[in-house]
Amino acid sequence: MPALAPTPQTSYLIWFRRDLRLEDNTALSALTEMANQGADQPHIKALFMVTPEQWLEHAMSLAQVDFIFRSLKELAGALLTQLNIELHLLQAPNYSQCVDAIDNFCQQHNISNIASNYEYEVNEMARDRALERQLSKKGITFHRYHDQCILPPGSVTTNDGTMYKVFTPFYKKWQSILDTGLVNLHPLAKLNHNKPDSDILPQILDSIEDLYQKTLRLFLERQFDQETTAQSLLQTTRQTYPAGEDQAYKRLQQFLAEDVQHYDIARDQSALEATSQLSAYLTIGVISPRLCYLKAKQAAQSAYEAKAYNLNEPNEDFGAEQDIQRWISELAWRDFYRHVIVENPDIVKGAAFNKVADQKVNWSYDLSDFEKWCRGLTGVPLVDAAMRCLNQTGFMHNRLRMVTAMFLTKNLFIDWRLGERYFMQKLIDGDFASNNGGWQWSASTGTDAAPYFRIMNPFSQAKTHDKDAIFIKTWLPELKDIPASVLHDEAKLRQALSKKGSFAQVDYPQPMVDHKQARLYAIEQFKG
Ligand code: FAD
Numbered sequence: 001m002p003a004l005a006p007t008p009q010t011s012y013l014i015w016f017r018r019d020l021r022l023e024d025n026t027a028l029s030a031l032t033e034m035a036n037q038g039a040d041q042p043h044i045k046a047l048f049m050v051t052p053e054q055w056l057e058h059a060m061s062l063a064q065v066d067f068i069f070r071s072l073k074e075l076a077g078a079l080l081t082q083l084n085i086e087l088h089l090l091q092a093p094n095y096s097q098c099v100d101a102i103d104n105f106c107q108q109h110n111i112s113n114i115a116s117n118y119e120y121e122v123n124e125m126a127r128d129r130a131l132e133r134q135l136s137k138k139g140i141t142f143h144r145y146h147d148q149c150i151l152p153p154g155s156v157t158t159n160d161g162t163m164y165k166v167f168t169p170f171y172k173k174w175q176s177i178l179d180t181g182l183v184n185l186h187p188l189a190k191l192n193h194n195k196p197d198s199d200i201l202p203q204i205l206d207s208i209e210d211l212y213q214k215t216l217r218l219f220l221e222r223q224f225d226q227e228t229t230a231q232s233l234l235q236t237t238r239q240t241y242p243a244g245e246d247q248a249y250k251r252l253q254q255f256l257a258e259d260v261q262h263y264d265i266a267r268d269q270s271a272l273e274a275t276s277q278l279s280a281y282l283t284i285g286v287i288s289p290r291l292c293y294l295k296a297k298q299a300a301q302s303a304y305e306a307k308a309y310n311l312n313e314p315n316e317d318f319g320a321e322q323d324i325q326r327w328i329s330e331l332a333w334r335d336f337y338r339h340v341i342v343e344n345p346d347i348v349k350g351a352a353f354n355k356v357a358d359q360k361v362n363w364s365y366d367l368s369d370f371e372k373w374c375r376g377l378t379g380v381p382l383v384d385a386a387m388r389c390l391n392q393t394g395f396m397h398n399r400l401r402m403v404t405a406m407f408l409t410k411n412l413f414i415d416w417r418l419g420e421r422y423f424m425q426k427l428i429d430g431d432f433a434s435n436n437g438g439w440q441w442s443a444s445t446g447t448d449a450a451p452y453f454r455i456m457n458p459f460s461q462a463k464t465h466d467k468d469a470i471f472i473k474t475w476l477p478e479l480k481d482i483p484a485s486v487l488h489d490e491a492k493l494r495q496a497l498s499k500k501g502s503f504a505q506v507d508y509p510q511p512m513v514d515h516k517q518a519r520l521y522a523i524e525q526f527k528g
Helices: 026-038 052-057 062-083 096-110 122-137 168-180 198-223 225-240 245-257 259-266 279-282 289-309 316-343 345-349 357-359 366-375 379-394 398-410 415-427 432-442 458-466 470-475 490-497 516-527
Strands: 011-016 043-050 085-091 110-115 141-145
Touching: 011 026, 011 096, 026 110, 026 122, 026 141, 043 062, 043 096, 052 198, 062 085, 062 198, 062 225, 062 279, 085 096, 085 198, 096 110, 096 122, 122 141, 122 345, 168 316, 198 225, 225 379, 245 279, 245 289, 259 316, 289 316, 316 345, 316 458, 345 357, 345 432, 357 516, 366 379, 366 398, 366 415, 379 398, 379 415, 379 458, 379 470, 398 415, 398 432, 398 458, 398 516, 415 432
Parallel strands: 011 043, 011 110, 043 085, 110 141
Antiparallel strands: none
């Protein structure tokens, strides 16, 4: 009788997307649990799909691409040493070819179950449905989990089950659900695995580096005129955003121990680094939003207890509770915008939330004006400083995102979609839902957006939030000798830079629009 061929052992696959971590990763936790129940020594593989053409189409920034690859190297090391799971990278030009590539991988490795965390954008959802259909014909199950938000889309609704259109009631409901203690972290099941074969790590890292180099070349070709600009940007982002879960966690702990104590006030000061700078990590999932939330709640509780304990010795440091709650509300904004896109998928295809407001404005597509805004040459110091900071560091402070977005949409009347795309191409934390939400808020076309008549004046914003013009002068050194009082006043600045003005020799343009006139015109347009 011929010997029976050994039955190939079934394997499990974790497909990482925007969740590049082991800690509190819903899909990974569920898969390890499932695999443990299914086999004594389960075989788990990990996968990440590199889709450069798709990334370019979605205007992903080079800074983020670089951060993803750096994070993948950290993830590969952690997966292998802690769980004996090998990370594989596959390349596909776009999402439809992604489906076939994963299908082939599953056949090759005898995969029975795949787990992933949801990505909520339209193309990603369509890709996942196509994969699910294709795999189910072959008996492979594709499990998906909610992981990107603290509370999943669809779970925070009005009493009649509809999505909130305004943030404050959403936030109250969100907080009341969380107060019931519903959110917990997802632990990793202990895997019965063989001793990790750490000899293969260099090989894995080489293959990641190889794909990184190919992707980098493509991005340099398509997004940059000069390679030196890109290299200098990457030098900065690598220093500011070291990769890895440990780094993200350290940043969270440090922020909650120190900077958060003045967050409520200091968060708006452009010259201060008073916010957590965790957005880049949250965007690609190096840290979990639930972990951020739970750690912040613990910190608030400690601040509360410390205050109660020191009741007779007032100490301003113990005012941190309110600051922490304010920070938590920012995490809620992040959830809110994700819930909004799931409820209104046409937003992902470029539609405004408030189509009536969007259609009232006669948006401009003047590329010469747009170019001035992109390069920081508008003649409005705070706007230009913010744009140059974005171009050189891949980051912009929240208030400045609002100021520059309002300037583009309500002083230059350029379609917010152009600005939205430009931000995505530059931001290391570029995230469709938050970026779109921020742009539509600023353009007054979004849900719970800024009222159309409340238009930020970039000069008075600078006076309030960059009093001594430290931020402006850092990014516009040509203005170093002009007093802050002049930089913060449009009429004085025009005079100072004019031919007969005291700073006529300074190589800096006159403000390209008169803010007061532009404001009136914007209000007229929105009134319709
Ligand atoms: P912190 O103040 O420490 O806040 C903590 C976290 O809360 C952030 O990391 C972020 O995840 C979340 N958060 C804070 N503010 C917001 C907000 N207004 N909306 C949604 N989430 C928020 N954020 C992105 O993560 N990616 C983007 O692409 C993005 N684009 C934006 C575009 C515009 C026009 C505007 C006005 C805002 C945008 N934001 C975006 C929101 C916000 O500016 C950044 O999240 C914040 O500046 C990141 O810095 P931080 O991590 O230090 O924030």
